[in-house]
Amino acid sequence: MPRKSRIAVPAALFLALSACTSHAAEPDRPLKAALTTPTDIDLVWHDDRPGVAGHVLEFATEADGPYTVLKYLPRQVSTYRHPDLIPHTTFHYRLRSYRGPTSEPTRVDRTESIRFTWTDESADEDGFLLEIRRKGGGTRYEPLAVLDPDVTFTELATLPGEKDASFQVRAFVLGEQSNVVRLTTGE
Incomplete structure (x- = not known):
């Protein structure tokens, strides 16, 4: 039976959020x-x-x-x-x-499960995004999970392509x- 590992995210992942503001869509950038x-x-x-x-x-x-x-x-x-x-x-x-701001990236190697924790110092976020940068993916982070506002932790069971990845948490404002x-x- 595989051993389930938990990683307490280092202090570098703790977020210090500043006030975020909404910006209106510009008419010259339509969908x-x-x-x-x-x-x-x-x-x-x-x-x-x-x-x-x-x-x-x-x-x-x-x-x-x-x-x-x-x-x-x-x-x-x-x-x-x-x-x-x-x-x-x-x-x-x-x-x-x-x-919205991001945390410092966290590198994960060969784990079955990861526990992410952070400090929420903002009262106006619409939520948090757990983002991943897969090995060989360059510098691009992609949203992996959407979390509710005021949440300060989440767990992730990694898939094979996520075992040598970097992760970051982003507070976002729509x-x-x-x-x-x-x-x-x-x-």
Whole structure:
């Protein structure tokens, strides 16, 4: 039976959060969508504003929602394909940027389970993202888990590709939403 290891994250992972602010979506950076097959919608956007850590892509089948999160995306990603959708259905999409500081990266080698802990010194975060940089992935961190506001720990059971990875925790504050795009799928 494999031994379950727990790692107390070093003090470098403790967060000191400053006040974060929301930023409105700029009109020259709209979200765009195209029906690329009868049941696939491709979304594209451009956002090179400083301080943007990433984006949250959401969709709904009604104009007023409720909206569901499709994915938290790192800053470097500016396209997304929403595949295999229900035919003859209208989909509404919106994009929100997120901002926020990160912890110092923590390197993990050959563990079965990791326990992350941090100090929350901010009262205005919308939540926390546990982000991963896989071995050979360059300097890019990608969201791995979304945590509620005021949470100060989480555990992660690692997958084989995550055993030689670096992790960081980011407190985030959502910005204003983008324009809403609407498309109806075909046959």
